[in-house]
Amino acid sequence: MEPIYCPTCGALNAGGSKFCVKCGAQLSVDNSQQKVTREYEHNFKSDGKAQSNSILLLILGWLSAAVSIFFIPIVFGGIGVALGFSERRVNTTQGTILIIASIVCGILGVIIGASVGSATYGM
Numbered sequence: 001m002e003p004i005y006c007p008t009c010g011a012l013n014a015g016g017s018k019f020c021v022k023c024g025a026q027l028s029v030d031n032s033q034q035k036v037t038r039e040y041e042h043n044f045k046s047d048g049k050a051q052s053n054s055i056l057l058l059i060l061g062w063l064s065a066a067v068s069i070f071f072i073p074i075v076f077g078g079i080g081v082a083l084g085f086s087e088r089r090v091n092t093t094q095g096t097i098l099i100i101a102s103i104v105c106g107i108l109g110v111i112i113g114a115s116v117g118s119a120t121y122g123m
């Protein structure tokens with residue numbers, strides 16, 4: 001039997017020991033490894049989910065920003081900014097870029113709308 005190092009305090013215990021002689025922690029190596037693996041998988045899965053949500057938010061945000069140039073800039077620019085703030089919880093950089101882009105597109109939309117309006121109606 002291989003000697004077991006306590007995962008909690010690092011003390012060396014005789015092979016086959018169930019509990020650490022020094023701190024009393026459980027020495028089931030298999031269990032602790034399974035737990036680590038499960039936690040890792042859990043983190044990986046929730047990261048993956050957050051990642052796909054974040055991509056969806058980005059796509060919707062950029063769509064709103066693009067639409068806001070041509071169509072009701074205040075509404076779609078606002079949606080883009082709101083999605084940007086949600087995105088910031090997962091990805092701060094992308095979220096900030098989206099917020100700025102939405103504001104810029106919204107302002108562009110207002111300017112384009114105003115100039116199209118004045119050209120159409122001769123104002």
Ligand SMILES: [Zn+2]
Nearest residue numbers: 006009020023
């Ligand atoms: Zn120990």
